[in-house]
Amino acid sequence: MPRPATLPLxxxxxxxxxxQEYAAWLSAAESTEQAHEIEAQRRALVLDPTAAGFLxxxxxxxxxxxxAEDWCGDVVRHVPVLQRMAEAGPNLRVRYISREQHPGVFIRFLTNGGEAIPKFIFLSDRFVECGNWGPMPEACRELIARGKACGNVAAARKEVSARYAQDTARQEVVDELLHLTDIAASQGR
Structure with missing residues (x-):
């Protein structure tokens, strides 16, 4: 059997x-309106004390x-969560890139073969890849996959929107991002 192709390191x-750091990334946004919405959501988001303490x-x-790119609805929804978490934890360091800036990186993180953002790649203190997240919470990705499987993506998207509306604190996203942060911060556990 032939060996699979090895991707470059x-x-x-x-x-x-x-x-870019958040402020520079946001100031370079294509859409001023989207940038204002991202910032408004970031300011409005309050992390629960347990999450803030962990970070x-x-x-x-x-x-x-x-x-992440500001034109995307999921970026508008989820970047504020990641950024608020970074503000709560001085050791959680985030940099923003575009798909075009590093196409060789982005191609590794397609969602079911498609281009979907945001994608958050978690790296250890030694810059070892430990996991990735995106473009939406796991349960929502599953809903979309099921919608595609049965030919009713519109209904799946409606269900995802309802989930987003119910979770105004973005707790589902916070929990998943905290889990990946914990993995990347592991010290032999």
Whole structure:
């Protein structure tokens, strides 16, 4: 049996270093309206004390490469969560890149073969890839996959919208991102 193709290694530190911090990324937004909405959601989001406490005491740096572009509704919805978490934890460091900036990185994180953002790639303090998230919570990705399987994506999207409306604190997203942060911060556990 032939061996599968080996993908080239990614210099995650270089990718991270090439990204923008939140303020610079937001100020370069294509849509002023979307940028205002992202910022309004970030300001309005309050993390629960347990999540904030966990983030405040991260023992080592966790780096996150966020593939995000302001035109996307899921970016508008989920970047504020990641950014609020980074503000709560000085060791949670985030940099934003576009799909075009690093196409060799983005192609590795397609969703069911399609281009979907945001994608958050979690890296350890040594820039080792530990997991990724996106473009939406796991349960919502499953709803969309089921909708595609039965030929009714419109109904699935409606259900996803209803889930988003019910979870105004974005707790589902916070929980999934905290889990990946915990993995990336692991120290031999």
């Amino acid at each position: 990614i210099d995650w530190k270089a990718v991270f270093d090439s990204g 405040a005491t991260l023992p080592v740096p966790v780096h996150v490469v966020a593939i």
